[in-house]
Amino acid sequence: MADKCCLPPHEVFEPVYFHSTDDTSTLMPGVHYFSIEGVISYVGFADDFGPMNIGSIYQFCELMDKELERFSDEKLVLVTSLDCQAITNAVFLLGAYMIMKMNYDLPQTISCFQATLGLAVPYRDVSPGIQNFELFVQDCWGGLWKGKQLGWADFGPAGFDLEEYQHYDNALNADLHEIVPGKFVAMRGPRDLATDSPWEDVLDDEGHFSHRDFSVEHYAEILQQFDV
CATH class of the missing domain: 3.90.190.10 (Protein tyrosine phosphatase superfamily)
Structure with a gap:
């Protein structure tokens, strides 16, 4: 309590x-x-x-x-x-x-x-x-x-830019944040996915949604927008 x-x-x-x-x-x-x-x-x-x-x-x-x-x-x-x-x-x-x-x-x-x-x-x-x-x-x-x-x-x-921040902050979009503008970006690491999809939803042992993994290509496109 x-x-x-x-x-x-x-x-x-x-x-x-x-x-x-x-x-x-x-x-x-x-x-x-x-x-x-x-x-x-x-x-x-x-x-x-x-x-x-x-x-x-x-x-x-x-x-x-x-x-x-x-x-x-x-x-x-x-x-x-x-x-x-x-x-x-x-x-x-x-x-x-x-x-x-x-x-x-x-x-x-x-x-x-x-x-x-x-x-x-x-x-x-x-x-x-x-x-x-x-x-x-x-x-x-x-x-x-x-x-x-x-x-x-x-x-x-x-x-x-609140809209941009909320978009990339969302774990279903990127789970990515620009910590130091123009210098330092933090994000969850990409994964090698079994398909050509840019993302893949991961389930827990009971079959419930756990989290979303993103491909290298998905993050590469985003990082280019941040001039990484």
Whole structure:
């Protein structure tokens, strides 16, 4: 059972507040509440629950910009359930917005979440079993901030193509990511397939879909588009 974390509303930056609750009767009138649950989510492989990828960060930034514009005269409250994993992901995305859109540095971002970071739980590896490391929200913010400084994470008008990112991120299309623009691409390795098809679906021992393998030719065509 997931841990439950109680957190009263508190201001992160004007006019945005953060609140975790399962009791809707505590919501105040005249305040605009919004949530990412069911809107932006992380698809885990095993016991992992995050962190959110750069596509989800971009989507959250777009959502925040729209909420701030639509409700410019109201206080905005990002509300989550009491689940500590949900709190962790919401806190990470809110801090990511501050870094990417408000130009906060890492110490400034951390200082705005003193009331919540104690409730955030560390991220874990996608592999099941005992973990030998812990990845904290602050670590993820630090990586994002560094990537922004180096120009690797850019949400400017010509800096990020969400549709392209989601297409290649999809494990049914490529499971491929451009880590350093123009320099470094990471992907799952190609396979020698029994047919001339560019891909082949692999089933588990019970006959259920497991994953999709791709041919060398399939990846070669994609890598040419990235000038590899």
